[in-house]
Amino acid sequence: MASSSTSVVVSNKEKENKNTKKVTLKSSDGESFEVDESVAMESQTIKHIIEDGCANNEIPLPNVTSGILSRVIEYCKKHKEAAGESEPSVTSYTSNSTTNPLTEWDTEFVKVDQNTLFDLILAANYLDIKGLLDLTCKTVADMMKGKTPQEIRETFHIKNDYTPEEEAEVRKENQWAFE
Amino acid sequence: MSQSKMSNSGSKWRWGRRWRSCRLRLSSNNNLPSLPEELLEEILVRLPVKSLLRFRCVQKSWSTLVQNPTFIAKHLRHHQTKTKNPSILVEGMDKEGNFKYLLQSHPDEGGGVRIVDFKGDSMGRLFTLRPLTSMFACINGIICFSGVFRGHYGFVLWNPAIRKGKVVSYPNPPDCPAHFVRIRSCHAFGFDQNSNDYKVVRVVEHRKKSVENSITRYRSYFFVYSLRADSWTQIFGTPVQHNNIKLHSRCDEIFFNGFHHWIGSLNSEPGDSYDHHIIMSFDMSHEVFQIIRFPDMFFPNKTLAVFNDCLACIVYGINEYIDIWVMREYGVEDSWTKQLVVGHLLGIQRPLQILGNEEILLVDEKKTLVLYNIGSQEMKILQRTGYPKIFMPTQAFGYVESLVSFTGGDVFES
Numbered sequence: 001m002a003s004s005s006t007s008v009v010v011s012n013k014e015k016e017n018k019n020t021k022k023v024t025l026k027s028s029d030g031e032s033f034e035v036d037e038s039v040a041m042e043s044q045t046i047k048h049i050i051e052d053g054c055a056n057n058e059i060p061l062p063n064v065t066s067g068i069l070s071r072v073i074e075y076c077k078k079h080k081e082a083a084g085e086s087e088p089s090v091t092s093y094t095s096n097s098t099t100n101p102l103t104e105w106d107t108e109f110v111k112v113d114q115n116t117l118f119d120l121i122l123a124a125n126y127l128d129i130k131g132l133l134d135l136t137c138k139t140v141a142d143m144m145k146g147k148t149p150q151e152i153r154e155t156f157h158i159k160n161d162y163t164p165e166e167e168a169e170v171r172k173e174n175q176w177a178f179e
Numbered sequence: 180m181s182q183s184k185m186s187n188s189g190s191k192w193r194w195g196r197r198w199r200s201c202r203l204r205l206s207s208n209n210n211l212p213s214l215p216e217e218l219l220e221e222i223l224v225r226l227p228v229k230s231l232l233r234f235r236c237v238q239k240s241w242s243t244l245v246q247n248p249t250f251i252a253k254h255l256r257h258h259q260t261k262t263k264n265p266s267i268l269v270e271g272m273d274k275e276g277n278f279k280y281l282l283q284s285h286p287d288e289g290g291g292v293r294i295v296d297f298k299g300d301s302m303g304r305l306f307t308l309r310p311l312t313s314m315f316a317c318i319n320g321i322i323c324f325s326g327v328f329r330g331h332y333g334f335v336l337w338n339p340a341i342r343k344g345k346v347v348s349y350p351n352p353p354d355c356p357a358h359f360v361r362i363r364s365c366h367a368f369g370f371d372q373n374s375n376d377y378k379v380v381r382v383v384e385h386r387k388k389s390v391e392n393s394i395t396r397y398r399s400y401f402f403v404y405s406l407r408a409d410s411w412t413q414i415f416g417t418p419v420q421h422n423n424i425k426l427h428s429r430c431d432e433i434f435f436n437g438f439h440h441w442i443g444s445l446n447s448e449p450g451d452s453y454d455h456h457i458i459m460s461f462d463m464s465h466e467v468f469q470i471i472r473f474p475d476m477f478f479p480n481k482t483l484a485v486f487n488d489c490l491a492c493i494v495y496g497i498n499e500y501i502d503i504w505v506m507r508e509y510g511v512e513d514s515w516t517k518q519l520v521v522g523h524l525l526g527i528q529r530p531l532q533i534l535g536n537e538e539i540l541l542v543d544e545k546k547t548l549v550l551y552n553i554g555s556q557e558m559k560i561l562q563r564t565g566y567p568k569i570f571m572p573t574q575a576f577g578y579v580e581s582l583v584s585f586t587g588g589d590v591f592e593s
Contacts, residue, residue, distance in 0.1 A: 125218055170235050177229045177233040
């Protein structure tokens with residue numbers, strides 16, 4: 001048993017050396033970020049670019065600013081690390097039974113101002129990072145839950161296109177939801 | 180923030196395959212980035228029903244969205260898959276034999292109890308549940324019960340989350356052929372995902388006892404109601420009629436994979452042994468019956484359930500263990516496998532349902548509901564605060580809210 005565990009450690013080290021392949025991501029404002037390829041591949045968009053063989057030197061991301069990109073990279077790094085560390089569950093009868101060990105970290109991660117949050121949603125969608133999109137959308141949804149329609153309009157800067165009579169009519173249809 | 184696609188000479192980039200061109204029009208405030216409609220949907224889909232109904236007032240497109248069947252389906256799917264601890268809808272009997280219904284939140288979410296009652300407005304109040312009401316089901320957040328409305332037997336479809344319902348009367352029962360007596364009817368409530376339609380199947384059974392060799396013969400009539408068409412049609416030529424099958428109903432049934440499943444007995448006498456048990460399935464989409472056989476099974480008591488996205492059968496009754504058999508490949512009788520043996524369950528009377536893929540809802544000897552977690556082997560007792568004094572649980576379903584609404588005649592608000 002002891003000898004086989006040593007050999008496992010050795011092979012992991014070998015793997016580590018092979019996997020320090022890096023890619024450079026360039027934000028819209030010209031800043032470059034060097035990251036491990038495996039971390040960058042948390043983004044399905046970037047993953048496809050790399051697999052298509054189009055990532056020669058740098059991958060330009062013209063729709064993501066440096067501020068947002070650095071945060072996104074932070075998210076990907078943390079989640080990649082956590083995925084690597086967790087043991088596969090022995091008898092899991094369902095895939096959604098395991099609680100996310102990063103719940104606390106994620107909660108702190110999204111404690112940002114609204115602009116940043118919306119930018120993160122756009123970036124997560126653009127870069128196709130499912131976990132981040134899920135987290136950010138859920139955060140916005142949670143924030144919206146208790147609000148009145150007027151407060152929602154203010155948050156999203158939406159113009160009310162109902163006439164007062166029309167609005168009253170719609171309100172009446174679901175009056176109980178306002179209590 | 181500009182969202183222009185970038186064309187890089189010499190390489191093919193595939194940006195945002197989920198990109199859509201339509202966007203929300205925002206006011207002149209340029210500080211907040213604009214969210215495209217599909218991302219707004221991603222956010223709205225995560226909201227509870229009550230919030231969404233309130234937000235119909237925000238602007239007209241939001242009201243339209245909330246009533247859009249595609250959005251409603253997306254919202255439902257999201258909540259069905261993401262809700263970790265679903266609420267439990269429980270049917271039980273009080274000491275007079277009347278059915279009472281409760282919605283209880285999962286013990287991990289507080290276990291609070293709400294009495295389920297749709298009699299909000301005048302139309303709802305005209306509906307009375309029959310004693311020994313023969314149907315109770317819950318699919319996609321819609322509850323279906325049979326009862327009496329304005330002197331006619333029928334059923335009600337009710338969505339408690341939006342507080343709207345619809346009453347439908349049964350078609351007139353067919354006349355009994357000579358020497359037959361009408362014994363009872365079975366019903367099933369199901370969802371046809373191909374046409375996004377909710378359906379109710381009504382099976383009316385007649386029985387004839389032949390004196391000479393005392394074989395009991397059954398004859399059944401089948402009717403299907405479609406919510407979309409708001410009408411009934413009769414179906415003919417089913418295995419039930421030809422094979423003299425008697426359907427059991429209540430507690431043995433399950434809706435799964437677009438099919439409703441009953442346990443039935445083949446060529447049996449009342450009180451016959453379990454050897455002749457079969458599953459009768461009804462395809463909600465094609466409106467066809469089929470027989471599925473059980474594997475050889477030792478235990479007489481069976482409850483159909485869903486486990487690991489497969490049709491399952493919980494078998495119990497001889498000792499303190501329960502077996503969960505799973506039909507690994509739907510419709511393939513050879514794929515029945517004994518997936519799990521759960522034990523050693525003391526003081527348990529019978530299983531009711533499997534919730535999610537991890538928890539078994541059971542009734543113990545004291546008539547209390549208990550949730551057994553397969554992974555952790557932990558038993559959680561559902562608290563009884565808010566229950567009627569005498570309450571014997573008979574059926575239960577996992578419940579998730581939905582926006583599904585009703586049109587046509589006899590729609591009411593509660």
